Amino acid sequence: MKAGEYVIDGRSGRVGQVMGHVGGYVQLRPPGGGREWDCPPEVLSPAPPGEVLRERVRQLNRQMRLAP
Structure with missing residues (x-):
């Protein structure tokens, strides 16, 4: 997986953008930004x-609901 690609974490079904690699894990971030999480590469698949x-x-909808 290359930085910038979008993938699906097979453990949770979450979509994430590849930010980098640390140790044996791939660092992912939600498409609209947010907190990164680590994922083993063997459970990742390309996101349609x-x-x-x-x-x-x-x-975006979540952000709009939280906006004052």
Whole structure:
């Protein structure tokens, strides 16, 4: 997995953007930003474009609800 690619964490189903590699793990961040998490590379699969878009819309909606 290369930095910038979008993948699905097979453990949770979350979509993440590859930020880098540390030790034996891949560091992922949600498409709209947020807290990174570590994932073993063997459970990752490429994210279809529709899944990435759906996750971005979810995060934008969440941000709009929290905005004053």
